[in-house]
Amino acid sequence: MHEQQTATAEVPEVKNPVESLLRMDRMPHIWCPGCGIGTTVNCFARALEQSKVDLDKTAIVSGIGCTGRVAGYLNLDSFHTTHGRAIPFATGLKLANPDLKIVVYSGDGDLFAIGGNHFIHAARRNVDMTVICVNNLIYGMTGGQVAPTTPVTAKGTTYPYGSYDPPFNLPFLADSSGAVYVARWTVYHVHHVTKAIKEAILHRGFSFVEIISPCPTLYSRRNRLGDGLDQMKFYQENSEIRHGANTKDVDIDFQKKIIVGKFVERERKTYRQLMNEHLTSVFGEQYTKYEG
Amino acid sequence: MKKVQGTVVIKADSCKGCAFCVEFCPTGALHLSDSYNAKGYRIPELIDETKCTGCGLCGLFCPDFAIHGFIIKKVA
Ligand SMILES: Cc1ncc(C[n+]2csc(CCOP(=O)(O)OP(=O)(O)O)c2C)c(N)n1
Ligand code: SF4
Numbered sequence: 400m401h402e403q404q405t406a407t408a409e410v411p412e413v414k415n416p417v418e419s420l421l422r423m424d425r426m427p428h429i430w431c432p433g434c435g436i437g438t439t440v441n442c443f444a445r446a447l448e449q450s451k452v453d454l455d456k457t458a459i460v461s462g463i464g465c466t467g468r469v470a471g472y473l474n475l476d477s478f479h480t481t482h483g484r485a486i487p488f489a490t491g492l493k494l495a496n497p498d499l500k501i502v503v504y505s506g507d508g509d510l511f512a513i514g515g516n517h518f519i520h521a522a523r524r525n526v527d528m529t530v531i532c533v534n535n536l537i538y539g540m541t542g543g544q545v546a547p548t549t550p551v552t553a554k555g556t557t558y559p560y561g562s563y564d565p566p567f568n569l570p571f572l573a574d575s576s577g578a579v580y581v582a583r584w585t586v587y588h589v590h591h592v593t594k595a596i597k598e599a600i601l602h603r604g605f606s607f608v609e610i611i612s613p614c615p616t617l618y619s620r621r622n623r624l625g626d627g628l629d630q631m632k633f634y635q636e637n638s639e640i641r642h643g644a645n646t647k648d649v650d651i652d653f654q655k656k657i658i659v660g661k662f663v664e665r666e667r668k669t670y671r672q673l674m675n676e677h678l679t680s681v682f683g684e685q686y687t688k689y690e691g
Numbered sequence: 692m693k694k695v696q697g698t699v700v701i702k703a704d705s706c707k708g709c710a711f712c713v714e715f716c717p718t719g720a721l722h723l724s725d726s727y728n729a730k731g732y733r734i735p736e737l738i739d740e741t742k743c744t745g746c747g748l749c750g751l752f753c754p755d756f757a758i759h760g761f762i763i764k765k766v767a
């Protein structure tokens with residue numbers, strides 16, 4: 400076994416800032432070499448620190464999948480729910496505990512295939528939570544089946560000759576369903592991802608951050624795109640930052656330019672505000688506003 | 692202008708040899724060394740420690756929480 404290496408032995412060791420947020424007893428994690436999920440966790444850890452939210456009042460909810468593992472690795476109140484049900488679980492958590500900060504952290508298949516209905520309705524009702532989607536364009540955990548995000552012509556185990564299903568454009572779906580904050584970055588954009596997560600957490604209402612991420616083991620290998628680093632270099636060379644872009648225009652085509660940026664930032668009343676206002680208008684003084 | 696000197700700590704046992712740190716270090720201070728960890732992954736090392744500014748970017752990129760950089764001193 401290797402000893403920890405430091406270039407200058409006498410220097411007091413500064414801890415990796417992500418470590419205080421991780422369950423170090425569960426490391427090393429199960430993610431493959433060059434998988435982007437771990438990098439998003441670095442960004443998330445820094446975003447939480449910078450946003451100065453009270454970690455005792457922060458809860459993380461994941462569904463099932465490689466990304467769903469994030470909840471189990473974080474040293475925070477975290478819930479690993481059943482497949483697709485992170486958002487309804489998170490909605491209940493928020494309704495019962497309105498002062499909690501809720502972050503849903505899950506994969507594209509979990510959030511947009513089996514969980515797609517929950518996503519659009521939580522956005523429509525503007526439930527106050529942040530949804531982070533690690534979009535590797537595939538079902539990673541189960542062996543590389545095509546997801547609702549897989550670009551047309553990309554191969555998966557369920558489409559060995561390439562997919563012909565038009566994929567969802569996630570920022571457009573979030574925007575048109577009513578999300579108040581919508582951003583997309585890739586794992587290459589570590590500083591932007593950090594900033595977007597921070598902004599999303601601090602923005603009241605339903606906020607959404609999509610992070611395009613390499614899955615070298617399944618997506619890249621089957622599509623002959625090299626390893627995780629090759630995918631990262633692809634993002635570096637082929638991303639175009641277009642803040643405020645019309646979300647209709649940000650579709651992802653197979654190995655084509657990826658439009659990234661902050662697309663939506665607006666205010667809408669949240670589910671709880673609407674409920675309190677409406678019931679006050681109906682019942683007047685008789686109604687006690689729900690504050691948790 | 693004051694320059695800073697940084698260094699990195701590498702947890703060799705956690706590294707999976709993806710080379711994100713090597714590729715995205717802004718000063719080119721790292722390379723994959725000739726040594727392998729117990730799982731057979733090639734691990735990075737500083738090529739030239741004077742090049743490291745302790746910017747911490749390697750740690751932000753590393754998907755395995757296996758490296759991080761920090762400032763150790765200011766150099767006049
Ligand atoms: C009800 C149910 N159906 C199917 C599955 C199998 N399953 C587990 S994870 C997953 C998809 C994961 O894809 P994604 O959410 O994109 O996560 P990734 O592994 O790519 O991070 C599926 C279909 C399950 N666990 N439960
Ligand atoms: S299968 Fe893909 S998404 Fe899952 S850990 Fe491996 S590289 Fe990551």
Ligand code: SF4
Nearest residue numbers: 716743746747749760
């Ligand atoms: S701390 Fe910065 S300069 Fe030093 S090795 Fe890491 S990325 Fe390179």
Ligand code: SF4
Nearest residue numbers: 706707709710712753
């Ligand atoms: S980024 Fe991390 S896992 Fe990848 S080579 Fe560097 S230290 Fe190893």
Ligand SMILES: [Mg+2]
Nearest residue numbers: 506507537539
């Ligand atoms: Mg996926």
